[in-house]
Amino acid sequence: MKTNQGWTEQSLVASILQGGNARQTAIRFIYEDKDLRQMVIRFVNKNRGNDEDGQDMFHEGIIVLDRNIREGKFRGEAPLKGYLYSICRFLWMNRMRKQSHTDTVAEMPVTAEVDTESPEVIFVSEERKAVLNRLLDEVGERCRKILELWKLSYSMEEIAEKLDFSSAAMARKAKYRCHISLMELVQKNPALAQTLQN
Amino acid sequence: MNAERYIEKIEQYLEGEMSQAERAAFEAEIDENAELRQTMAAYDGSLAAIEQSIENTLRHELQSWAAEDKAAQPAASRSSAKIVTMRTLALRWAAAASILLVIGWFTMVQTGKGLSDEALFAAQYALPQAQAALRGDAATHPLAAGAAAFDAGDFQTAQTFFEQIPTQDEYYAEAQYLLAHIALQQKDYDRAIATFNRATERRDPKVSEKAEWNTLLTYIAAKRTDKAIFKNLLAKIAGDAGHSYQQQAVALQKQLADFRRKLQ
Known part of the structure; x- marks a missing residue:
């Protein structure tokens, strides 16, 4: 990963772990790495995709990277750039495998342009995603936003400011109510609970 | 489920904010209390939903940044072309001002049709x-x-x-x-x-x-x-x-x- 503008790999990881606006800025910096984006696009193009697919994989890779860093799955044993590239490559190969319903992807050339650390990528089924999105719809936009900010380590002061609560205490109360409400939604529907457990 | 009763304890447990003794007591309660286990499962489900929301939002942001990048490219070339065109048009507009006044209402009606x-x-x-x-x-x-x-x-x-x-x-x-x-x-x-x-x-x-x-x-x-x-x-x-x-x-x-x- 390029380390201009004062960023180092360590500070990027630390900022994502810190959450809040620091995470946002770090992700934007990673997104701006045009060399890496082009590498991903080239890989996808070489493997039966197009530029749009490549761009899409770069985005999906950043989403997985963000989550893996926040969940402590990125251990810093490989350069961040190589790790992200591995994720993108893995995601694309998996998509191709699903689309072709054959093993041809296993025969695809694997270019070793950078050192990589095996990425841990958890695939969430479409069914599970649909269930989770339905829950989010039911809990409502404002609650969804509060809980999202809370999970991303925004302080209650920041949440109050962003969502126009009169104080951090009010934001905390709202977060509590929203979380209870979401948990009840999970619990009330056995089919949803079952899907989430799978 | 009694989420209100347990949620704070669950968060303290998961955030590592309990002492060793509190942690051991809570884990013993998990083993014995079915309602608490149910609540913890619901808490896990809620975290999965929140994580999905974070993913959705980040995907929107990335797509938005990409759209901005795409829009920025042609905009730069358009703007320089526009300056030349505007200068030429300004002279024409001055010459045509009186005509435009006469046909103003007619034009307004016609352009309104473009908004049908x-x-x-x-x-x-x-x-x-x-x-x-x-x-x-x-x-x-x-x-x-x-x-x-x-x-x-x-x-x-x-x-x-x-x-x-x-x-x-x-x-x-x-x-x-x-x-x-x-x-x-x-x-x-x-x-x-x-x-x-x-x-x-x-x-x-x-x-x-x-x-x-x-x-x-x-x-x-x-x-x-x-x-x-x-x-x-x-x-x-x-x-x-x-x-x-x-x-x-x-x-x-x-x-x-x-x-x-x-x-x-």
């Missing part, structure tokens, strides 16, 4: 190229046959094909999206709206926003822009900075509010 429902729909709507939109190898794609019929204008065959895609299929949203376009071509607006809604509800990031935008266009084609559901959806998209069609929605709001629409 028909004109707005025609300016915004484009029938998708179904095969080009398929990911990966178009020849082996599960929707290939339907997409080929769609692109060939054989909507009857395409409709029959896409209607057979079951709801649990991973390409269901794309099938519904194309079915909605077929209904729109047939001017069956109610069916088009209902089908676009089904495509939207799947929350497939590649389909959902396109389907929402085309729902709006269907309301325009059906001359139903006075409906609250249309206005609310338009306001929602226009107010969502991460939505791929946010800028178009803002522009559409301005066009719909233009007083010249009333001159038609």
